[in-house]
Amino acid sequence: MITSIAGKNTFLVAFLLLLSGCTSLPRSGPDGQVVESKAAITVAKEDRKVGIDYALLDLNENTLGYFEAPGSVSLRSSFGGRRGSPHDVPLGYGDVVQVAIFEAQSGGLFIPTDAGSRPGNYVTLPNQTIDRGGTISIPYAGQIRAVGRTKEQVESDIVEKLKNRAIEPQVVVTTVTSRSSQIAVLGDVKNPAKFELTAAGERVLDAISQAGGLSAAGLETNITLQRQNKTATVGYRAILDNPAENIFLSPGDTVIADHVRRTYTVFGASGLNGQFDFADTNLTLSDALAKAGGLLDSKANPAQVFVYRTVGRQSLQRMGVNVSSFKGQVIPVVFRANLRDPAGLFTAQKFAMQDKDVLYVSNASSVELVKFLDIASTVTSSASQANNAVK
The missing domain is CATH 3.10.560.10 (Outer membrane lipoprotein wza domain like)
Structure with a gap:
């Protein structure tokens, strides 16, 4: 009887090993070992380290002041x-104006005595462009400053210079083209x-x-x-x-x-993974987590929420961070938020997200144990089924 049981167990182990190495098992593509074994040349570092140095900053009362959401610009x-009311629109260089001069009666400076069938006691001067000197020219009044002044101010100036020569002059300045x-x-x-x-x-x-x-x-x-x-x-x-x-x-x-389509990317133990639009003018870390469905109670470690971003060298220097080991003006930085601490939620409300940030929510340590137990349970179940099949 003992020999029979031992034989069945030996068969079971061999059966499981055969299944584990069988190429006919369902798969979405080649696994990592196959890719590595079939490569003609492999370029990799020891222990497959990426080799990019980064700074790790905890979000707290000291660091938050440098990265909190800015006040809205107005x-x-x-x-x-x-x-x-709107702003005044003064005359300016390049404007084209028309000047009409009225007199109280004929026989004055501009209206001859024998005006006869004239339509009115006024004269319209040819259109003028305000020159680079900022003036226009009016007969018997000379050069009149126009740039930076309203039409009413220019009209008053012309009247003042003509009042001793024309008969009760009145002036109307009309803007033909307002380039300025x-x-x-x-x-x-x-x-x-x-x-x-x-x-x-x-x-x-x-x-x-x-x-x-x-x-x-x-x-x-x-x-x-x-x-x-x-x-x-x-x-x-x-x-x-x-x-x-x-x-x-x-x-x-x-x-x-x-x-500007501003986006951020979410990975890890959040309700949703993927790329999200800011939508809001100022998006905070708490807003970003909420849009991604929050943290998964069954998987997430609230004390290990990370935001990956590149930060200017000078910004870190102002914080007193020693950046001598980094090269270049842009430094990879990982911000770590501890949302297990009740005060950590206040930092999440103030920390401003930036375009192309990567938000990663780490798994709790117990999740790895659950994964192992799931695998063990699956193997045990397969072994039991195989043992029953042998019987």
């Missing part, structure tokens, strides 16, 4: 946009172009509308406003949600629509 606070008050709308809009500002005043969204609207999804589009030497960028959605950000434009402004 066009209104950056440029002082007014809510009630143009704004440019560029980037991801349907019809990039230059547009003239009007006295009614155009806002940021008006300019985008004149350019045919956005050519890409608004949720992933940033709007940059350039004015003289100042630049500010906000999300298109932020302008829609907050009308105060839809400020009036000024002559010479440039509006740039920039479609």
Whole structure:
């Protein structure tokens, strides 16, 4: 009887070994050993180490201040946009204007006594382009400064210089072409172009509308406003949600629509793995985890949540990190968040995610034991089935 049982066990072991090496078992492709054995040349380091040095930073009260979510940028606070009225549109270089001079009666400086059938007691001067000197020329008044002044100011100046020679003169200045008050709308809009500002005043969204609207999804589009030497960028959605950000434009402004698809990648013991869009203007680590389905209670180790990112050398130096062993201006950094600590959730709420970050949630140590037990259970079950088959 003992011999019979020993024979069955020997057969069982041989049967299992045969199955483990059988090439007919289901497989999605060659395993690692086959790939390595069939390679003509293998280029690898000892123990298959990748060989990329990186810095490990724990997210805590000391490091968080350098990487927390920035305050939202505001066009209104950056440029002082007014809510009630548009900016004044003064005359500028290259503008084409028309000047009409009225007199109270004929026989004056511009209206002859025998005006006869003239349609009115006024004269219209030929159109003039404001020259590089910033002036226009008016007969009997000379050169009149126009650049940087409103039409009303130029009219008053002309009247002042003609009042002792013309009969109760009145002046009307009309803008024919306003090249100096143009704004440019560029980037991801349907019809990039230059547009003239009007006295009614155009806002940021008006300019985008004149350019045919956005050519890409608004949720992933940033709007940059350039004015003289100042630049500010906000999300298109932020302008829609907050009308105060839809400020009036000024002559010479440039509006740039920039479609940037910002993504991050999630691996490990999270509810979902894959690539995710930011969607929000400012995405924090807690937001990123929530979009990925959170941590899996049965697998995740909350104390070992990692964010992989490259960080500028100077940023680490400002933190007091010794970066002498690293080369180059960009250093690989792994941020480690401890969400097992209740205070760790506050750091996750403040830590700002960046485009192309990699978020990895580590497995708990017990998961490896569970994997081993699953394998052992599978082998035991197979052995039992094979033993029954032998009987």
